[in-house]
Amino acid sequence: MKAPQEPDRPVIRSWGLISRDYLPVCPMATGLIEIGYMSPIKLLNNAQTAELIGVRPNTLEIWRIQGKGPAYRKVGRLVRYVEAEVLSWLDGQMRENTSQTFPHRSAI
Numbered sequence: 001m002k003a004p005q006e007p008d009r010p011v012i013r014s015w016g017l018i019s020r021d022y023l024p025v026c027p028m029a030t031g032l033i034e035i036g037y038m039s040p041i042k043l044l045n046n047a048q049t050a051e052l053i054g055v056r057p058n059t060l061e062i063w064r065i066q067g068k069g070p071a072y073r074k075v076g077r078l079v080r081y082v083e084a085e086v087l088s089w090l091d092g093q094m095r096e097n098t099s100q101t102f103p104h105r106s107a108i
Contacts, residue, residue, distance in 0.1 A: 041083075042082070043075075043082060043083070044080065044081045044082075045078070045079070045080060049070070049081040052083070052086060052087075053070075053086065070085060070090070
C-alpha cells in the first residue's frame with residue numbers, strides 16, 4: 001500500500017527536485033533542497049554564512065583549513081553551509097564565562 005502524497009509538496013526524484021508539474025527545478029538556483037517531506041534545507045554560500053555569523057568570508061576559509069567553524073558541504077567546487085547547522089553551531093558557541101572551553105569540531 002502506497003503512502004498518500006501531500007498535495008502541495010514537491011515530488012522527489014533521484015537527482016533533485018521535480019515540481020508538481022514535473023518540470024526540473026535546480027536546487028542551487030533556489031538555494032533550497034527538499035529531502036522527503038522534511039523542511040526545506042537552505043544552503044548558504046561563504047559570504048552569506050560569514051554575514052550571518054558576523055565574521056569576514058576569509059575567516060571561514062581559514063577555519064575550514066584549521067577544522068574549526070560550522071560544518072560545510074562541497075558541491076563540486078562550491079562550498080555550501082546548511083543554514084540550520086550554522087545556527088546550531090552558533091548556539092553551541094555560547095559561553096557564560098571566559099574559563100569555559102568547548103570541544104574541537106573533529107572531536108565531536
